[in-house]
Amino acid sequence: MSTATSKKTKTQGTSARQIETLEQVVIRFAGDSGDGMQLAGTQFTTASAVLGNDVSTFPDFPAEIRAPAGTLGGVSGFQINFGSRPIYTPGDRVDALVAMNPAALKVCVKDLAPGGALVVNSDEFTPANLAKAKYEENPLETGELSAYRVYKVPITTQTLASVKETGLSQKVAERCRNFYALGVVYWLYDRPLDVTHRWINTKFAKIPAVAEANVRALQAGYNFGETAEMFTVRYQVGKANLRPGRYRNLTGNQATAFGLLAAAQLAKKPLFYGSYPITPASEILHELTLLKNFDVRTFQAEDEIAAYAAVVGAAFAGCIAATGTSGPGMALKQEGIGLGVMTELPTVIVNVQRGGPSTGLPTKTEQSDLWQAILGRNGDCPLPVLATRSPAECFWRAIEAVRIAVKYMTPVVLLSDGYLAQGSEPWRIPEDGELAPIEIEHASDPTDFAPYRRDERGSRPWAIPGTPGLQHRVGGLEKLEEVGTVSYDPLNHERMTEQRLRKVANVLADVPDQDVFGRESGKLLLVSWGGTFGAVRTAVERAYEAGCDVAHAHLTWLNPFPRNLGEVLRSYERVLVCELNAGQLLLLLRAAYLVDAEGFTKIQGKPFMISEITDKIDEILGGK
Amino acid sequence: MATCTDELLTVKDYKSDQSVRWCPGCGDFSILTALQKTLAQRQVPKEQAVFVSGIGCSSRFPYYMDTYGIHGIHGRAPAIATGVKLANPELEVWVITGDGDALSIGGNHFLHMIRRNIGLKIVLFNNRIYGLTKGQVSPTSELGKRTKSTPFGSIENPVHAVSVALGAEVTFVARVIYNDPKMLQEVLERAAAHRGTAFVEVYQDCAVYNHEAFSYLTDRQTRDDNVLYLRHGEPMVFGKNRDKGIRHNGLNIEVVMLDDGVSEDELLRHDEHCENPSLAFQLSRMHYPEMPTPLGVFRDVEKPVYEEMMMDQLRQTSDKLGAGTLESLFAAGDTWTVA
Numbered sequence: 013m014s015t016a017t018s019k020k021t022k023t024q025g026t027s028a029r030q031i032e033t034l035e036q037v038v039i040r041f042a043g044d045s046g047d048g049m050q051l052a053g054t055q056f057t058t059a060s061a062v063l064g065n066d067v068s069t070f071p072d073f074p075a076e077i078r079a080p081a082g083t084l085g086g087v088s089g090f091q092i093n094f095g096s097r098p099i100y101t102p103g104d105r106v107d108a109l110v111a112m113n114p115a116a117l118k119v120c121v122k123d124l125a126p127g128g129a130l131v132v133n134s135d136e137f138t139p140a141n142l143a144k145a146k147y148e149e150n151p152l153e154t155g156e157l158s159a160y161r162v163y164k165v166p167i168t169t170q171t172l173a174s175v176k177e178t179g180l181s182q183k184v185a186e187r188c189r190n191f192y193a194l195g196v197v198y199w200l201y202d203r204p205l206d207v208t209h210r211w212i213n214t215k216f217a218k219i220p221a222v223a224e225a226n227v228r229a230l231q232a233g234y235n236f237g238e239t240a241e242m243f244t245v246r247y248q249v250g251k252a253n254l255r256p257g258r259y260r261n262l263t264g265n266q267a268t269a270f271g272l273l274a275a276a277q278l279a280k281k282p283l284f285y286g287s288y289p290i291t292p293a294s295e296i297l298h299e300l301t302l303l304k305n306f307d308v309r310t311f312q313a314e315d316e317i318a319a320y321a322a323v324v325g326a327a328f329a330g331c332i333a334a335t336g337t338s339g340p341g342m343a344l345k346q347e348g349i350g351l352g353v354m355t356e357l358p359t360v361i362v363n364v365q366r367g368g369p370s371t372g373l374p375t376k377t378e379q380s381d382l383w384q385a386i387l388g389r390n391g392d393c394p395l396p397v398l399a400t401r402s403p404a405e406c407f408w409r410a411i412e413a414v415r416i417a418v419k420y421m422t423p424v425v426l427l428s429d430g431y432l433a434q435g436s437e438p439w440r441i442p443e444d445g446e447l448a449p450i451e452i453e454h455a456s457d458p459t460d461f462a463p464y465r466r467d468e469r470g471s472r473p474w475a476i477p478g479t480p481g482l483q484h485r486v487g488g489l490e491k492l493e494e495v496g497t498v499s500y501d502p503l504n505h506e507r508m509t510e511q512r513l514r515k516v517a518n519v520l521a522d523v524p525d526q527d528v529f530g531r532e533s534g535k536l537l538l539v540s541w542g543g544t545f546g547a548v549r550t551a552v553e554r555a556y557e558a559g560c561d562v563a564h565a566h567l568t569w570l571n572p573f574p575r576n577l578g579e580v581l582r583s584y585e586r587v588l589v590c591e592l593n594a595g596q597l598l599l600l601l602r603a604a605y606l607v608d609a610e611g612f613t614k615i616q617g618k619p620f621m622i623s624e625i626t627d628k629i630d631e632i633l634g635g636k
Numbered sequence: 637m638a639t640c641t642d643e644l645l646t647v648k649d650y651k652s653d654q655s656v657r658w659c660p661g662c663g664d665f666s667i668l669t670a671l672q673k674t675l676a677q678r679q680v681p682k683e684q685a686v687f688v689s690g691i692g693c694s695s696r697f698p699y700y701m702d703t704y705g706i707h708g709i710h711g712r713a714p715a716i717a718t719g720v721k722l723a724n725p726e727l728e729v730w731v732i733t734g735d736g737d738a739l740s741i742g743g744n745h746f747l748h749m750i751r752r753n754i755g756l757k758i759v760l761f762n763n764r765i766y767g768l769t770k771g772q773v774s775p776t777s778e779l780g781k782r783t784k785s786t787p788f789g790s791i792e793n794p795v796h797a798v799s800v801a802l803g804a805e806v807t808f809v810a811r812v813i814y815n816d817p818k819m820l821q822e823v824l825e826r827a828a829a830h831r832g833t834a835f836v837e838v839y840q841d842c843a844v845y846n847h848e849a850f851s852y853l854t855d856r857q858t859r860d861d862n863v864l865y866l867r868h869g870e871p872m873v874f875g876k877n878r879d880k881g882i883r884h885n886g887l888n889i890e891v892v893m894l895d896d897g898v899s900e901d902e903l904l905r906h907d908e909h910c911e912n913p914s915l916a917f918q919l920s921r922m923h924y925p926e927m928p929t930p931l932g933v934f935r936d937v938e939k940p941v942y943e944e945m946m947m948d949q950l951r952q953t954s955d956k957l958g959a960g961t962l963e964s965l966f967a968a969g970d971t972w973t974v975a
Contacts, residue, residue: 058970058972061972062972064974207970211970254974255974256973256974256975257973257974258967258971258972258973258974259971259972259973259974260966260967260969260970260971260972261970270965270966273962273965274962277962282723284719284722284723286719303960303965304949304950304953304954305950305953305954305956305957305958305959305960306959306960306965307950307954309722309723309946309950311718311719311722313715313718313748314715314744314745314747314748315744317712317715317745318712318714318715318718318744318745318748319715321708321709321712321715321716321718321719321745322715322716322718322719322722323719324706324708324716324719325688325706325715325716325717325718325719325720325721325723326719326720326722326723327719327723328686328704328706328716328719328720328723329686329719329720329723329724329727330723330724331719331723333719333723347709348709348712350709351708351709355706440974441966441967441971442966447962476724477683477684477686477704477720477724477727478683478684478724478726478727479683480681480682480683481683482683483682483683483702483703483704483705484704484705485652485698485699485701485704485705485706485707486705486706486707487698487699487705487706487707487708488691488707488708488709489707497654497699498654498699
C-alpha cells in the first residue's frame with residue numbers, strides 16, 4: 013500500500029544513489045524481547061515525527077513475560093506507519109522489516125509486502141538460533157525469501173567492531189545492536205540522527221561509555237548504509253499537513269490517563285481512580301499513580317468489584333471518580349454500576365476492550381463489550397456510552413466522559429480497546445484556553461433541599477458530605493421521586509425508571525450530529541465505531557478518491573445515538589456496519605432505526621486491515 | 637470533632653425522619669441507640685458523619701441516621717466506604733454490616749479493609765442467621781444448625797469474625813453483646829476514637845429466625861459463668877462467684893478454678909496493646925460451651941493509617957515537585973513543533 017504513489021525523483025549525494033519519494037511507509041523492527049526493539053521503534057517514531065511526518069505505531073510484545081531468548085514466543089516487534097498523508101492506523105502490510113534473529117524473521121515475514129525490504133542480522137542465523145526458530149534450513153540460503161529485497165547485514169560483528177574503543181564488555185557492547193540497526197534504517201529512510209543523539213546522551217548521561225557506544229553504533233549503522241554497496245535506493249517521505257502546534261507521542265492508555273487528570277484539574281477537584289490490575293487497562297493506573305502532585309488519589313483495590321464500589325463512594329464524597337478495566341472486570345463491576353445509576357452519582361468507567369468471552373484473549377483487541385456497556389445490568393439501567401477512535405483521541409473522550417458524568421449525574425462508560433491502548437500517535441498538546449473549565453456546583457442551600465429533585469436536564473443535585481444541613485441517604489433501593497427516601501410504590505417506580513431513561517436521552521443536547529465522510533447519500537455507507545476508525549476511514553478515503561459511491565459514518569456516541577443517525581442511515585442503499593465482534597452495533601442500529609443494515613465483522617483478536625475493508629467495498633460496489 | 641455550635645447535639649439530633657422498620661424485639665434497636673449516643677457523646681457534626689452499609693436487615697441502618705449515608709450493595713460496604721474516606725479523610729465513616737454481608741459475600745472486602753488499616757469503623761451485627769431473606773444458614777451459624785436451607789443441619793464450620801480480623805492484622809477489635817448498652821456505647825466510643833480500622837462485632841438477637849441464639853450470654857442465670865469480660869491489665873477471672881480463671885497450659889489456654897490452690901498470679905493478664913496478636917487470637921478461639929465467651933476489646937494497637945500515608949505521599953510529592961500543572965506535564969518528554 014505504501015509505494016502506490018512512489019516516484020523516482022533524482023539522484024544526489026556522494027553515493028549517487030536513486031532517491032524515491034514515498035507518501036507512506038510501514039516499517040517494523042522485530043527481534044528478541046531483549047533486543048531493544050521497542051526502543052528502536054520509539055526512536056524512529058520520534059525522529060519521523062520531528063521531521064514532520066504523520067505517524068501511527070503499534071508495539072507487539074510477546075504474550076509470555078520472559079519467553080526463552082531466540083524462540084518464536086519471545087519475539088518483540090514495533091511497527092511504525094509514517095507518511096506525508098494523514099495516517100490513521102499502524103498499517104497493514106510492512107514495507108521494510110528489520111529482523112534481528114531467525115525467530116523474528118519467521119514470525120514477521122508473512123506481514124512483509126512482496127518486494128519489501130528485509131534487513132536481517134546475518135550473524136544470528138546460526139544453527140542453534142535456526143533450531144530455536146524451528147527452521148530446518150537457513151532461510152537466507154533456501155531461496156524462500158526471493159519475493160523480498162533481502163539485505164544481509166552482520167549487525168552483531170559490525171556493532172562490536174564499532175564500539176570496541178569504548179572498552180565495554182562484549183555483553184554490554186552487544187546491547188548496542190538495536191542502535192546499529194536503527195542507524196541502517198535511518199540511512200535508508202533519510203532520517204536525521206540528532207534527535208536520537210540527544211536522547212542517548214540524556215538517557216546515559218551517568219554512564220558516558222554506554223552513551224558513547226550507542227552513538228557510535230548508530231553512526232556505524234548509518235555509515236554502513238552509505239558506504240556498503242548493498243542498497244541501491246534510498247527513500248524520502250515528506251512532511252504531512254498537520255495542524256500547527258506542539259506535539260508529543262502518546263499511547264491510548266497514556267492519553268486516557270491524561271484526559272482523566274485534565275478533567276479533574278478543569279473541575280478543580282481531586283481525581284480518584286480505583287482500579288484492579290487487568291490487561292490491557294493497567295497502564296492507566298500506572299500513569300495516574302505517578303501524578304500525586306496533582307492530587308490524584310489512586311487506589312488499587314482488592315478486586316474489580318471493590319475498585320468500582322470505591323469509585324462510587326469517592327463520587328458521593330465529591331471527587332472526580334473513575335475506574336478502568338477490561339471485559340471480565342467490566343462484568344464484575346456491573347452490579348456496582350447499577351448502584352451508580354440508581355444513586356445517580358457521577359463516575360466514569362473506562363473499558364479497554366479485549367477478546368472475550370470469559371478470560372478470552374487478554375492481549376488481543378476486540379469490540380465485543382458494546383452490549384455489555386449498554387445493556388449489561390439488571391433492570392432498566394441506562395447510562396451514556398461513548399467510544400474513542402484513536403490513541404490520541406482517548407484524551408479528549410476521557411474529558412468528555414467526565415464532563416457528561418458530572419453534568420448529568422450519571423455513570424458514563426468510555427470504550428477503548430487493546431489496540432488503541434497500546435498503539436501510539438502524535439498528540440497535539442492543547443493550547444492555553446483550549447480546555448474549557450468543567451463547572452461543578454455542589455448543593456449548599458439546606459432550605460427545601462431534596463436530593464432527587466431534578467433540574468431541567470433531569471439531573472439531581474450533588475450534595476457532598478461535610479455540607480451542613482444537606483444530610484441525606486442514597487442507596488440501591490428505589491427512591492421516592494424528588495424526596496429520595498425508599499419507595500416501593502408501583503407508579504413511583506415507573507416514573508423513576510422513566511426519569512432515569514429520559515435523563516440519559518437528554519445527553520443528546522451534548523451529542524453532536526453524526527457527520528459523514530464522502531457522499532451525503534448514495535449506494536454504500538460504511539458505519540464503524542471505536543478503534544476501527546483508522547482502517548475504515550483509510551479504505552473509504554481511497555475508494556472515494558478513486559470515484560466510488562461510498563461514504564463513512566464513524567460513531568463516537570453509542571448511547572444515546574446522534575439525533576440524525578436514522579436519517580443518515582436511510583440515505584444510502586446499503587449500510588455496512590464494520591466491527592470487531594459478531595454484530596453488536598448492527599443489532600442495536602437495526603432495532604433503533606429498522607434499517608436493513610448488514611454486518612462486516614472480524615473476530616480474530618486483530619484489528620481490521622485496510623485491505624479487508626477495501627476488498628469488501630469492491631465486492632459490494634463491483635469496483636464502481 | 638465538635639465545632640462551635642450554640643447548642644449541644646443530642647441523641648435526638650442524629651435520628652432521621654424515617655420510622656425504624658426492624659421487627660419488634662430485634663437486637664438492632666439497641667445498637668442504633670448506642671451509636672446515636674456515641675455520636676452525641678463525641679459531638680460529631682451531623683454533616684461530618686457517613687454511614688455506609690451493604691445488604692441485610694442491619695444494612696437499613698443508614699436510613700435511620702440523620703447523617704450522610706449510602707445503603708450500598710451486598711458485601712461491598714467496606715469498598716464504598718473506602719472511597720468515601722479517601723475522597724475526604726476528615727469524615728467519620730462507619731461501616732454497618734451483618735454476618736452474611738461481611739463474612740460471606742463481602743469476605744474479600746472485609747479482609748482487605750482491615751489489612752489496610754484504613755480509618756473506617758465497622759460494626760458487624762452478628763445474629764448467626766440470614767434474617768432479611770427469611771432464615772437461611774449464615775457463615776457464623778454453628779455446625780449442625782437447622783435452618784430453612786439446612787433442614788438436616790448445617791455441614792459447614794462457622795467462621796469467627798474476631799479471629800478473621802486478627803488474622804488480617806486488625807489494629808482495634810472488640811466484641812460486645814446487644815443487650816449491654818453501657819458496654820456497647822463504651823466500646824463504640826473507643827472504636828470511633830481509634831486511628832485506623834476499628835472492628836466491633838456485636839452479637840445480636842434475631843427475634844424471628846434465630847431467637848435466643850445468644851441466651852447463654854444473656855440469661856441472668858448462666859451469663860456470668862459464660863462470659864469473660866476483657867479488662868486491660870487485669871487477670872482473666874470470670875464466673876458468678878468470680879472463682880474461675882484462664883491460664884496457659886503449654887501452648888493452650890484452659891479454665892481453672894481459683895479455689896484449687898491456683899492464685900490469680902498464675903492467670904493470664906489481658907493486654908490490649910500487646911504487639912503480638914497471638915494471645916488475642918487464642919482468646920478469639922474460646923467458644924461456648926467449652927470456654928467462656930470473651931467480651932470487650934481484644935486488641936488496640938497503633939499502626940500506620942492508610943489514608944494518612946496516602947495524604948503524606950500526595951503532600952511529599954507536591955513538596956518535592958511543586959503542585960503539578962497540566963502545561964508542564966504535557967510538555968515533559970519528547971515534543972516537537974509543527975509550524
